[in-house]
Amino acid sequence: MPEATRRAVEVAPCGSTAGEHRRDAQGTRRLLLDAASQLFAERGYERATVRDIASRAGVNQALLFRYFGSKKALFGEVMARGGHEQLRATPPERLFEVALRGMLDEGGGPGADRSLEVCLRSIGGSDEIGEALRGLGDEYADVLATLARAEDGALRGDLALSWLLGIGLMRVVVGKEPLASADPDTVCRLAGEALAALLEGAPKAE
Amino acid sequence: MPEATRRAVEVAPCGSTAGEHRRDAQGTRRLLLDAASQLFAERGYERATVRDIASRAGVNQALLFRYFGSKKALFGEVMARGGHEQLRATPPERLFEVALRGMLDEGGGPGADRSLEVCLRSIGGSDEIGEALRGLGDEYADVLATLARAEDGALRGDLALSWLLGIGLMRVVVGKEPLASADPDTVCRLAGEALAALLEGAPKAE
């Protein structure tokens, strides 16, 4: 090893300011996970860069790769962490309304589940990302399908999920007026009534 | 068959050697427009690169910038060319069904209107792109709103459009089963019935 490596960079030690940043792998891992969750929700997968994520977490981007291996793996962990909680905690007959309100009340606190929003904003991305998103969609659609009593319940469940995501798309991502500013209660009522017609409609053309 | 469409353009009268590129600005401009239309529909705005577009058109990418100035301007021309035709040629009460079928019958010939598909696949993109897409969405929603007789017709129109795009999203972009393989007639019937409930529902909660 050459002697020149002894050269000091004279950079301020990270912990010198009030000792705030202790060396804690789990902690910074979580910082990265939180920052990624926010940025994926705000910009989608492609437009959220690893530099932005690391910057928001306040750490070096190399740590992101040390702890998660790749941007895609990080995305996978973010989706796995948030996505399924709401699904398990909500009874099927209320799932549509709860998920819809989750998207309508956008500023619903920092801990709100924004995985559907992440889905919407990331949809144009690479095929591997689409794969991950399809998984979450399948789970929602399966639950919704149980609400339709007709034999083609799975298809009706897909159509219900389509509407759920379509509404989120128009309101949150596109910002289409008057939908974007509409009262969540009104939107839920209108959608709920038509949804009932969908799920309880005649099972076959006759 | 993208190769066939390339040589199908015959604008200039002089039809000499088949393999050679006649120098025809209008012709290559149109080649670029066609290639861009296809690639934007297949991959969305961001993932369709100018190199790919020029390559599919069989010309040098520098020509793309000579004729259109920028990728965004090219996108604008593509959207302006295709988007509004279907809207004008369709009576309002059939718009939902026609647009829905336009997305369900995906391989509907090379001249089919795929602007809605372009919208869906480009949604995650930059804000300026979102602006362009919002314009087309507004036109559709305005027409759909006239179908609702209630005073909140505009909101119901937005919800109808949300569903239209949501179905396209799930079927074309995500490929969600069983929706992706479902019979278009069945999908149209299910959606149409519930849509009627939406548009003709009670005007106010009371």
Place this chain on the structure above:
DNA sequence: CCTTGGTGTAAGCACCTGCTTACATACCGT
């Protein structure tokens, strides 16, 4: 003390992006 291994960082790599420039070539009026 000093080694050792986990934690943090700056710098860089290879590639891709939209876009530009300098140059070659074919067409057309004279």
Place this chain on the structure above:
DNA sequence: ACGGTATGTAAGCAGGTGCTTACACCAAGG
């Protein structure tokens, strides 16, 4: 024929991307 110009091309630029590497630090453990 010929020169000017419209048309086409190859090469390159500046910036951004995910990801890697070489190195500095800090806290334990001998």
